[in-house]
Each structure stands twice: as C-alpha cells, then as structure tokens.
Amino acid sequence: MSPVAAEAxxxxxxxxxxxxxxxxxxxxxAADAVIPKSLSGIDGRPxxxxxxxxxxxxxxxxxxxxxxxxxxxxxxxxxxxxxLCTSCTVVPVRFGSLLADDHSVVEDFLxxxxxxxxxxxxxxxxxxxxNLRAIYHQNLALEExxxxxxxxxxxxxxxxxxxxxxxxxxxxxxxxLVAHALDAKRSEDTDILLESIVPFTxxxxxxxxxDVDDAADLAFLVDDDRAAEFEQQLEDLAEAVHExxxxxxxxPVAPYDFVED
Amino acid sequence: MSVQTQQRxxxxxxLERPAPSGLADVIDIILDKGIVxxxxxxxxxxxxxILTIDARVVIASVDTYLRFAEATNRxxxxxxxxxxxxxxxxxxxxxxxxxxxxxALKGAKKAITGDKDDDEGDDERRSSKRSSSRRRRSEKA
Numbered sequence: 001m002s003p004v005a006a007e008a009x010x011x012x013x014x015x016x017x018x019x020x021x022x023x024x025x026x027x028x029x030a031a032d033a034v035i036p037k038s039l040s041g042i043d044g045r046p047x048x049x050x051x052x053x054x055x056x057x058x059x060x061x062x063x064x065x066x067x068x069x070x071x072x073x074x075x076x077x078x079x080x081x082x083x084l085c086t087s088c089t090v091v092p093v094r095f096g097s098l099l100a101d102d103h104s105v106v107e108d109f110l111x112x113x114x115x116x117x118x119x120x121x122x123x124x125x126x127x128x129x130x131n132l133r134a135i136y137h138q139n140l141a142l143e144e145x146x147x148x149x150x151x152x153x154x155x156x157x158x159x160x161x162x163x164x165x166x167x168x169x170x171x172x173x174x175x176x177l178v179a180h181a182l183d184a185k186r187s188e189d190t191d192i193l194l195e196s197i198v199p200f201t202x203x204x205x206x207x208x209x210x211d212v213d214d215a216a217d218l219a220f221l222v223d224d225d226r227a228a229e230f231e232q233q234l235e236d237l238a239e240a241v242h243e244x245x246x247x248x249x250x251x252p253v254a255p256y257d258f259v260e261d
Numbered sequence: 262m263s264v265q266t267q268q269r270x271x272x273x274x275x276l277e278r279p280a281p282s283g284l285a286d287v288i289d290i291i292l293d294k295g296i297v298x299x300x301x302x303x304x305x306x307x308x309x310x311i312l313t314i315d316a317r318v319v320i321a322s323v324d325t326y327l328r329f330a331e332a333t334n335r336x337x338x339x340x341x342x343x344x345x346x347x348x349x350x351x352x353x354x355x356x357x358x359x360x361x362x363x364x365a366l367k368g369a370k371k372a373i374t375g376d377k378d379d380d381e382g383d384d385e386r387r388s389s390k391r392s393s394s395r396r397r398r399s400e401k402a
Contacts, residue, residue: 095295
C-alpha cells in the first residue's frame with residue numbers, strides 16, 4: 001500500500017490483457033477442503049481451488065474486459081461464499097478482488113498470508129455467522145420518546161399545527177431531540193439484546209445501522225453445535241420484544257464480519 | 262411458560278428468517294467485508310454501480326430531523342384509548358403475556374435470561390402501572 005508499491009498497480013492489468021481472463025478470488029479455504037463440484041460464480045463461471053501449502057484460494061476465471069461491479073455480481077459473490085460456508089470453513093475475500101492469474105493468486109496472495117489464513121481457518125472452524133437486525137415499530141418508539149421527555153412533548157405541541165414555513169426551525173429542533181432520544185434508546189436496547197444473546201455465541205460485532213427505524217444491526221459468530229440453542233434463544237427473544245420491535249435473523253452466512261480488512 | 266407461548270413457538274414464532282436473497286440484504290451483509298487483497302497486486306476495483314446504490318441513511322441530517330419531527334407530529338398519542346404506554350405494558354404483562362413484557366426490553370431480558378435481579382427497578386415500574394384493562398394487542402395474525 002506504500003506509494004512505491006502503488007506504482008506497480010498497472011503491471012498485472014497489462015499482463016492480463018494478453019489472456020483476456022482474470023482470476024476472481026472469492027475466499028480462502030483449507031487446501032484439503034472439498035467444494036461442491038457444480039458451484040459456479042460470477043458470469044456462471046465454475047469455481048475452483050488454487051492451492052498453496054495448507055490453504056487454497058477459491059477462484060473462478062472472469063473476463064478481463066469489465067470489472068466486477070454489477071448487482072448480480074455481488075449476489076453471485078455472496079452466493080458462492082454462503083454455499084461454501086455450509087460445507088467447509090471459508091475466509092471471505094472482499095467483493096471485487098481480481099488477480100491476473102493463478103500464479104499471481106499463489107505468489108501475491110496465498111504465499112504472503114498463508115499463516116494468517118491458516119489461523120483464521122482454525123478460529124472459524126465449525127462456526128457460522130448470523131446477522132440480526134432489530135427494527136422498531138417506529139410509532140411505538142416515538143410514542144415512548146414523546147411521553148418520556150417533556151421538552152419533546154412541548155415542541156411537538158408547538159409545531160403540530162404550525163404551517164410549514166413558520167415552524168421550520170422548531171421542527172428541526174424537535175426532530176433533532178427525537179433523533180438523539182432514539183439514539184439513546186437504541187444504545188440501551190442494543191446492550192440488552194447483546195446481553196441476552198452473547199452467552200450463546202463465540203463472538204459478535206455491532207454493525208452500522210441501515211435505516212432510521214433500526215434498533216440494532218448485529219453479527220454473531222456461533223459454534224455450529226450451538227446453533228439450535230442460539231436460534232431458540234432468538235425465537236424467545238423475538239417473542240418477548242415483538243410488540244416493540246421485529247427481529248430478522250439471516251444466516252448462516254460466511255463469516256464476513258469476523259475477518260479483518 | 263404458558264401454553265400459549267408454546268403454541269406460538271410451534272407455529273413458527275416471531276423471529277423473521279428471510280433468505281438473504283434481496284439485493285439490499287446482500288449489499289448490507291457483503292459489501293466492504295472480507296479480506297482485502299493488497300492494492301498493488303489487484304487488477305481491478307469494484308465497479309461504480311455497486312458504489313452508487315449503497316443508500317445508508319445519514320442519521321444526523323436536517324432531512325432526518327424533519328422526518329422525525331413530521332412523524333412525531335403525526336402521532337396520535339391517544340389512539341390506544343388514552344392509556345399511558347407503561348400502562349399498556351402493564352396490560353400485556355397482566356394479560357398472560359408476562360414473558361413478553363414488550364414495553365420494556367429490560368423486562369424481556371429478565372424473562373429470557375431468567376434474571377431475578379431487580380436492581381434496576383423494573384419490578385416497581387411493573388407493579389405500579391398495572392391497569393385493570395385486559396385488552397391485549399395482537400399485531401400478528
């Protein structure tokens with residue numbers, strides 16, 4: 001990533017133009033991993049392994065004349081990784097990672113990081129990621145906020161029947177207070193959710209929120225032999241909180257949030 | 262645990278389990294996640310289309326504030342018969358749904374974890390706000 005290294009950026013691209021194909025990298029698995037034979041990825045190209053020592057890159061050829069950036073490419077990327085994670089341990093590689101050829105996959109990628117990848121494969125073995133999104137029923141959360149804060153209730157009364165132009169500044173102030181109150185509520189509720197769920201998990205990550213109605217967006221790494229217990233806990237929790245928020249659980253997916261950049 | 266609770270569980274329960282097939286979910290789960298291959302050996306970067314559809318909301322913006330203000334102004338705080346929200350919570354607890362304590366996640370935590378520790382004053386809130394009404398809401402049919 002140094003300025004000097006960046007100057008070499010163009011070289012692999014030039015060498016690739018001769019073949020018309022690049023090598024798209026999905027992830028890293030153990031060298032002895034068995035991947036589904038019929039697995040195909042972006043553009044329907046078959047997925048294969050490029051091995052080095054204890055580890056192997058999951059790759060597929062890709063036309064070099066366009067970078068992978070279409071929506072369906074992203075879906076294909078995720079589909080390959082999530083399929084892999086049901087049959088073996090996989091370290092996800094970031095979407096859009098394209099190397100010149102198999103040689104480059106070994107020399108520039110696997111050989112440089114073999115120990116690190118092997119450590120990940122050990123750490124992530126027999127574990128899967130689940131993503132949990134908690135979404136407020138917005139009016140209920142807002143009602144709680146209005147009732148709990150006299151200042152907000154007063155601003156609400158003040159702005160409620162004001163025509164738009166006059167009330168603009170006060171309305172922004174009201175919205176700001178509500179937003180802050182909602183943040184505080186999120187923070188408190190996130191802690192409570194985590195406290196309830198974390199004992200059933202090996203690790204967790206708090207993710208950025210996707211929508212203003214979201215209470216929390218969390219990723220959990222769960223031991224496969226505790227998955228049923230974990231899901232039951234979330235069923236119970238979803239039932240307990242269902243009048244206030246919905247819980248959406250996606251997974252198992254590849255451990256996207258448990259490998260470092 | 263009530264019979265009712267078990268019936269609900271058997272019928273699928275409240276936890277939503279969507280397949281991550283929608284683009285929004287896939288973007289949310291995948292984009293910007295995973296091992297980064299060193300820039301000097303990569304031959305491409307992500308195309309522009311993906312980058313322009315990342316529509317994360319900026320929470321702290323005037324637009325968001327106005328949206329909150331508008332939503333707050335639209336609230337009909339008496340649509341539930343003029344009951345205070347905490348009364349409403351008390352109703353649900355009294356109505357055979359004490360495991361669900363939905364108005365207060367803290368209560369939920371206790372129900373879920375079996376935590377008997379009441380040092381946060383939940384008991385006080387719960388007992389003092391009970392309402393005689395046994396009306397229960399059921400949002401999910």
